[in-house]
Amino acid sequence: MRKYHNTADQHQTEHPAWIFSSAIGIIGLAGLVIVSRHNFLLFHGLAELFSISVAWAVFFLVWNTRHVTDADSLVFVGIAYFFIGIVDLLHTLAYKGMGVFSSHWGANLPTQLWVLARYMESASLILFPLLFRKKIQPTLIFGCWAGATLLLLGTIFFWRVFPDCYIEGTGLTRFKIFSEYIICILLGIALMLLHIRKGMVDTVVFRLLALSIIMTICAELAFTFYVSVYGFSNLLGHFFKIISL
Known part of the structure; x- marks a missing residue:
């Protein structure tokens, strides 16, 4: 009683x-x-800064508790989100109208950075359940993510071999649209792996992560439709992204 x-x-x-x-x-x-x-530009900045702050908060939490936790998979995904947050910050600063980067980049640069960040996110979420009950070396993982992020950013800023994602007057490129669908598939795989191994993780953590992945998939689908970077589909996608957090 x-x-x-x-x-x-x-x-x-x-x-x-x-x-x-x-x-x-x-x-x-x-x-x-x-x-x-x-003011859509202000909305976009606030939405992205919120997601970045959450990503970095997760990182600082898991990083500062890495010596006392057995959940190394959470440490891994926290480190991943630190670098995803960096790419998202660059995406925010590069957004059309911000005036931080040269205007010759246009709307293509922020769209490329967005796609890059989402590929990084989907990859980390796939690896997350595979690392349940496994030990990692946080410093080594941090170094690997740092190196990978620099190389990936180099494909956009220095070597400029990253495919175009947005063309002014035309809208999204095929690469960008296909990438969003591929990212959705990768997130679906992550959700499936998480469900298969849900017995290895706390129930609350499983439910929150599953809901987050589903909302992220909805966001990615919304981002396949917009023509203008200030359009409704873009707005809807950012709302789904906020909810996923």
Whole structure:
């Protein structure tokens, strides 16, 4: 009986926190809708900075607890999100209208950076369940991600061999559209692997990650339709991305 009352009390305590968090989230999304109707560039910056801050918060959390945790797979994905956040930050700064990079890059550069970040994210999420109950060397993994990120960015900024993703006046290239579908498939594989190995991870973590992956897939599908970087599909995709966090 005492156990029952403790459980009931715990649920009663959790409900207000859940309701409060949901209310804050709804208010935040409503605020972003209003901002997007008046200044899409500001909306995009806020949406991306939010996702970047979450990615880096995950990294700093797992990095500072790496010596006391047995969940090395979480350390791996946290490190991955640190570098994904860096690419997303470059994407944000390169967005059309920001004026940080030379105008000759146009809308192609931020779109290339977006695709690159999503490939990195999908790859890390596939590897995540494969690393359950395995030991890694965080410093080595950090170095590998750093080197890989520099090389991948080099294909865009220095060697310029990364395929075009957006052409002014035409819209998305075939490479960009196909990449979004490929990324969705990779995320689907990650979700399948996560489901197969869900017994190796905490139930709450599994549910949150599964929901996050599903929302990310929805975001990627939305990003296959837009013609303008300020269009509705682009807006919808960013909302899905925010929800996935």
